[in-house]
Amino acid sequence: MRLKFERRAEPSRLMLYASPVGAVLLTMLVGALVFSLIGYNGFGAVYQVFIAPLVTSYKWGDIAVKASPLILIGVGLAVGNRAAIWNIGAEGQYVVGGLAGVGIGLMTQKMTGAWILPSMLLAGIVGGAVWGAIPAALKNWFNVNETLSSLMMTYVAIHLMNHMVTGPWKDPTGFSYPQTPLVTPSQTLPILVPGTYVHLGVVITLVIALILWFLMSRSLFGFQVRVVGSAPSAARHGGFSQKATVWMVFLLSGGLAGLAGIFEVTGPFGQMSLGFPQNYGFTAIIVAFLGRLNPLGVIIAGIVLAVTYVGGDLAQSVLQLPNASKGIFQAMMLFFLLASDILIRYRVRLVSSAPAPAMAAPARSPAE
Amino acid sequence: MSADFLISVIITIVGASTPILLAGLGELVTEKSGVLNLGVEGMMLVGAIAGFAAVDATGSPWLAVLVAAAAGAAVSMIFAVLTLSLRANQVATGLALTIFGTGLSTLAGHSYTGRPIKPFTTIFPDVLAAHPFGRVLFGYSPLVYFSFIMVALVAWFLNRTRPGLILRAVGENDHSAHSIGYSVIGVRYGAVAFGGAMAGIGGAAFPLVLTPLWAEGLTGGRGWIAIALVVFSGWRPTRLLAGAYFFGLLGTLELYAKASGTIFTAVLPSEGWAALPYLATVVVLAIISASKAGGGNAPACLGRPFTPTA
Numbered sequence: 001m002r003l004k005f006e007r008r009a010e011p012s013r014l015m016l017y018a019s020p021v022g023a024v025l026l027t028m029l030v031g032a033l034v035f036s037l038i039g040y041n042g043f044g045a046v047y048q049v050f051i052a053p054l055v056t057s058y059k060w061g062d063i064a065v066k067a068s069p070l071i072l073i074g075v076g077l078a079v080g081n082r083a084a085i086w087n088i089g090a091e092g093q094y095v096v097g098g099l100a101g102v103g104i105g106l107m108t109q110k111m112t113g114a115w116i117l118p119s120m121l122l123a124g125i126v127g128g129a130v131w132g133a134i135p136a137a138l139k140n141w142f143n144v145n146e147t148l149s150s151l152m153m154t155y156v157a158i159h160l161m162n163h164m165v166t167g168p169w170k171d172p173t174g175f176s177y178p179q180t181p182l183v184t185p186s187q188t189l190p191i192l193v194p195g196t197y198v199h200l201g202v203v204i205t206l207v208i209a210l211i212l213w214f215l216m217s218r219s220l221f222g223f224q225v226r227v228v229g230s231a232p233s234a235a236r237h238g239g240f241s242q243k244a245t246v247w248m249v250f251l252l253s254g255g256l257a258g259l260a261g262i263f264e265v266t267g268p269f270g271q272m273s274l275g276f277p278q279n280y281g282f283t284a285i286i287v288a289f290l291g292r293l294n295p296l297g298v299i300i301a302g303i304v305l306a307v308t309y310v311g312g313d314l315a316q317s318v319l320q321l322p323n324a325s326k327g328i329f330q331a332m333m334l335f336f337l338l339a340s341d342i343l344i345r346y347r348v349r350l351v352s353s354a355p356a357p358a359m360a361a362p363a364r365s366p367a368e
Numbered sequence: 369m370s371a372d373f374l375i376s377v378i379i380t381i382v383g384a385s386t387p388i389l390l391a392g393l394g395e396l397v398t399e400k401s402g403v404l405n406l407g408v409e410g411m412m413l414v415g416a417i418a419g420f421a422a423v424d425a426t427g428s429p430w431l432a433v434l435v436a437a438a439a440g441a442a443v444s445m446i447f448a449v450l451t452l453s454l455r456a457n458q459v460a461t462g463l464a465l466t467i468f469g470t471g472l473s474t475l476a477g478h479s480y481t482g483r484p485i486k487p488f489t490t491i492f493p494d495v496l497a498a499h500p501f502g503r504v505l506f507g508y509s510p511l512v513y514f515s516f517i518m519v520a521l522v523a524w525f526l527n528r529t530r531p532g533l534i535l536r537a538v539g540e541n542d543h544s545a546h547s548i549g550y551s552v553i554g555v556r557y558g559a560v561a562f563g564g565a566m567a568g569i570g571g572a573a574f575p576l577v578l579t580p581l582w583a584e585g586l587t588g589g590r591g592w593i594a595i596a597l598v599v600f601s602g603w604r605p606t607r608l609l610a611g612a613y614f615f616g617l618l619g620t621l622e623l624y625a626k627a628s629g630t631i632f633t634a635v636l637p638s639e640g641w642a643a644l645p646y647l648a649t650v651v652v653l654a655i656i657s658a659s660k661a662g663g664g665n666a667p668a669c670l671g672r673p674f675t676p677t678a
Contacts, residue, residue, distance in 0.1 A: 138650065138654055138657075142653075144653045145657070148599070148653060149650050149654075152647070153650065159643035160643065286464075324471045324478070327468075327470060328471040335446065335461075335468070338450050342454045
């Protein structure tokens with residue numbers, strides 16, 4: 001017996017939506033078994049990572065705050081991946097966005113006014129977009145593989161941040177901790193739900209995701225991105241420029257990652273420190289895929305991954321499970337999702353390993 | 369500049385170049401078969417922790433290298449099953465493998481953090497390495513000599529042997545290779561496993577040779593530099609050797625910038641020196657990709673899933 005893949009006449013819509021759910025469920029099941037095998041309380045770990053944050057109402061605010069950067073970066077990456085453009089340097093764009101915003105923040109330390117926060121957010125978008133423009137320019141001008149260049153620029157961004165935080169921008173009153181000065185009240189995102197950290201950025205994130213959903217499904221821009229990604233030669237004949245798409249995708253995804261960065265500075269972090277890079281840029285790649293590269297799906301996937309962030313902390317404090325475990329759960333989700341992708345376009349049949357003889361040996365005829 | 373100082377610089381450069389050379393050679397063979405595995409960083413980290421744990425348990429660095437190779441090849445099979453048998457997207461699967469390997473090595477290495485091991489030192493008798501110039505030739509870990517042997521072996525295999533020819537044919541034109549009767553998927557499984565084993569050994573070079581301690585994420589992005597090196601080399605093993613030593617030199621500058629301070633940091637802050645290998649990778653990629661010699665030499669089927677037509 002062996003497995004045989006038969007191409008479907010039409011991609012299965014059921015599988016398209018069922019496979020992310022299946023991937024999460026399989027991750028919970030296999031994760032529990034694997035962690036039990038290596039000597040941890042596997043089912044307890046899965047409960048803490050995936051379920052406990054959802055049934056603990058005071059953790060909902062934390063989930064929303066963690067989901068915000070994942071969704072914001074994830075929707076940008078989803079648009080890029082639709083066009084088969086691979087920006088894996090969102091972490092660096094997030095860091096540079098934060099840095100650019102902090103730069104404005106340092107200049108406006110002694111000032112007050114409603115204009116300060118918006119200009120910091122704008123600087124964040126510009127910073128992220130500029131960092132994203134580097135791999136775009138290299139791809140368009142010199143044909144450089146964007147996967148490698150965007151990732152290399154992430155390391156450059158983190159070293160740049162380390163330099164600014166430990167050197168020129170270090171808080172002089174910070175007891176020599178490597179961190180920038182705290183943001184002032186004029187530089188802080190308003191809290192929307194008293195008693196939590198849920199800030200204005202969470203709502204802006206949702207609005208942006210909805211706008212992108214509309215653009216991707218209803219506008220010429222969305223059509224262009226999808227055609228460039230799925231049928232490059234048709235795109236050329238249709239007059240859609242590959243290069244213009246590369247620019248748009250990187251400026252958009254870089255700008256959104258930068259905005260996520262400055263949201264973190266003016267929200268939960270309140271400053272920049274060596275611990276500022278939180279891997280959101282890499283986790284958002286999983287978010288984009290788990291959300292099926294659809295902005296609405298990315299919102300749901302962002303919440304799922306945010307649950308694992310909050311749950312990972314819970315598992316660490318309750319079960320002493322090392323925090324790295326959540327990365328294993330997150331990668332497993334992506335593995336199962338990618339493995340199930342084939343079910344969208346193919347049907348799986350279990351066939352006999354020697355199919356021909358079974359057919360060629362009919363029941364003995366009465367004539368014999 | 370004294371001869372002793374110069375020799376210690378050379379030895380540091382060799383140490384920094386060896387892991388990326390080993391991992392790069394593995395990725396070169398994988399890519400020659402038409403498969404782009406972006407999980408090198410993850411496979412290196414898994415190899416590193418497997419090798420570390422093996423030395424810690426047995427005390428034998430030789431065994432540790434074998435364990436690291438086996439561990440790297442084992443995790444590469446996750447990638448192989450997903451991309452070759454289930455035809456998943458190679459870019460996304462490679463990224464997932466890196467995220468997985470990073471998490472797995474951190475989890476498995478949790479209890480080892482900061483624990484020292486016996487380093488994998490020289491094989492030649494001390495008398496040969498006593499003289500400074502003898503040290504340049506004979507004063508390295510066996511992994512260094514292994515990396516040179518592998519450059520020659522991979523070049524010979526790809527260009528002079530029949531299986532090497534088949535592997536290249538599979539990477540250049542999978543459908544033709546299939547119709548002649550070669551197993552495209554089988555060859556690619558082998559190439560991915562070789563890439564995983566070499567990445568595993570390259571990763572193990574960090575705790576075994578460079579810093580005999582366990583530290584989280586100790587490869588620090590070298591897996592990605594190894595992938596960039598393959599592009600840099602134009603898919604040629606000998607040019608990969610030159611590239612690995614160029615990047616090893618840049619990585620060494622950072623160490624000296626941190627250690628000796630003033631002379632280096634007057635030009636560029638130490639974080640600038642740390643960022644230099646990554647910036648240089650981008651610049652070199654731009655030069656190589658813009659010229660005909662670079663991108664034009666890539667295996668024709670690189671990154672494309674193979675679906676047999678018959």
